[in-house]
Amino acid sequence: MAPRISLLVLMVTLLIVGSSACFVEEVKSLGFTYSGTTGPQRWGRLGPYFSACNGKRQSPLNLVKDKFVLMRNFKPLNRNYLALNATLYNNNFNIGVHFDGQIAGTFVIDGKNYNLKQLHWHTPSEHRINGVQFPAELHLVHLADDNSIAVVAVLFQYGKEDVFISQIKDKLAELNEEVCRRDKDAHVPLGHIDMKEFDKRTRKYWRYAGSLSSPPCTENVIWNILGKVRYISKAQVEAIRAPLGVDYKNNARPLQPLNGRKIELFEELS
Numbered sequence: 001m002a003p004r005i006s007l008l009v010l011m012v013t014l015l016i017v018g019s020s021a022c023f024v025e026e027v028k029s030l031g032f033t034y035s036g037t038t039g040p041q042r043w044g045r046l047g048p049y050f051s052a053c054n055g056k057r058q059s060p061l062n063l064v065k066d067k068f069v070l071m072r073n074f075k076p077l078n079r080n081y082l083a084l085n086a087t088l089y090n091n092n093f094n095i096g097v098h099f100d101g102q103i104a105g106t107f108v109i110d111g112k113n114y115n116l117k118q119l120h121w122h123t124p125s126e127h128r129i130n131g132v133q134f135p136a137e138l139h140l141v142h143l144a145d146d147n148s149i150a151v152v153a154v155l156f157q158y159g160k161e162d163v164f165i166s167q168i169k170d171k172l173a174e175l176n177e178e179v180c181r182r183d184k185d186a187h188v189p190l191g192h193i194d195m196k197e198f199d200k201r202t203r204k205y206w207r208y209a210g211s212l213s214s215p216p217c218t219e220n221v222i223w224n225i226l227g228k229v230r231y232i233s234k235a236q237v238e239a240i241r242a243p244l245g246v247d248y249k250n251n252a253r254p255l256q257p258l259n260g261r262k263i264e265l266f267e268e269l270s
Contacts, residue, residue, distance in 0.1 A: 032093070032215050033247040040253050043215050053217035058256035059210030060126035063225065067263050068206070074266035077202035077224060079152070081105030081116060081195035088171050090178065090186040090243045093214060094251055096120035097168075097190065105195060107142065107152070109222060114142035114150040116195075121240045125155050126213050126252045127225050136232050136240070137252070139213075140198065149212070150222040154198075159231035164197045169239065176243045186243070202226050203268040208261055213253045227267065 033039055038046065044054030084104050089096045097119050104116040118141050125137035136156040143149055156162065165172075171188045178186045204227025211219040241249045 034093075034251050034253075035247065043217065046215075050215045050217065052211065052219055053215060055211060055217065055219050056257075056259045057209055057211060057219045057261060058217060059213045059221065059223060060128075060253060060255060061208060061210065061258060061261075061263065062128045062131060062255050063206050063263060065130055067258065068265040069262045071207075071264045071266050074207070074264070076266075076268055077107065077152070077205050077226070079105060079107040079199055079202075081199050083192055083194045083196065086190040086193040088168060088175055088188045088190050090175055091120065092245060093248045094120040094122060095172070095175070095240050095243060097193070105199075107150075109150055109224075112144050112148075114144050114148075117141055117143050122213070122252050123237055123241050123250065124252050127153060127155065127223075128255065129155070129229075133252075134229065135234075135237050148220065148222075149218070150224065152198075153223060153225045155225070155229045156232035157229050158234060158237075160233065162230060162232045162236055165232065165236045165240070167193065169236075172239045172242070176239075178243070202228070204228065205266055207264045207266070210256075210261075214251075 032043065032046065032050070040053075043050050044052070082103075082105050084099055084102050086097050086099050086104075089098055099117065106113050106115050108114070120139055120141070122137045122139070123135065125134035127137060128134075134155045134157055138154040138156070140152040140154070141149065142151065168190055171190055175186065175188045178188065206223075206225045206227070208223050209219075210221050210223045211217045212221055244251070
């Protein structure tokens with residue numbers, strides 16, 4: 001059993017902290033895709049490493065108005081992100097930015113610090129608001145000292161260009177040209193990247209207990225979905241899809257059952 005446990009720990013670590021494109025060959029050997037007989041409906045039956053995908057506290061969810069519980073005792077979601085050197089990765093099942101082992105910023109939930117480890121995109125969005133699906137969703141993945149996970153999710157609608165993606169536009173094009181070889185990871189150094197765009201005080205957000213939305217679907221993840229829907233251009237959506245294989249360009253997991261969980265809503269009154 002030890003080798004199986006070690007591989008599961010490795011997969012969770014790579015999903016949170018960063019992974020190479022070549023690692024996906026091992027993921028593919030377990031049949032993880034987003035459609036067909038190896039798609040999300042079968043993830044939990046593809047092997048023991050993915051058994052949590054059959055759990056009762058899975059993500060994403062539909063944020064339906066009549067399921068909200070208004071939380072007056074919550075506070076605005078303050079985040080403190082830094083400008084640091086970063087690397088753009090093709091993880092094969094998504095495109096991500098990793099911070100090379102540095103702490104890129106922190107936010108606090110119930111007195112516990114969660115440190116930003118990486119961010120990545122899904123197209124279209126995984127979470128929905130009252131059944132509405134958006135063109136894209138950004139996940140900022142945080143890890144506490146006790147290895148508990150918290151994710152800040154940002155939803156995007158079509159409109160003007162997103163400021164952050166504009167910073168890395170040329171690097172996305174460069175990543176698209178990379179070919180994954182056994183001795184070469186598909187990644188592009190970004191240099192000093194400015195994270196201040198995500199440093200804003202959030203006056204409305206939803207929170208619930210869920211899971212990683214990609215295998216191994218680890219549960220007990222604290223989700224924080226920002227209430228403000230941001231803008232992204234159609235060209236930018238195509239840019240974050242372009243480096244991915246055909247089985248991963250649409251990398252949104254279907255909605256999961258609520259199973260009695262409560263969706264907490266904080267909305268600061270003006």
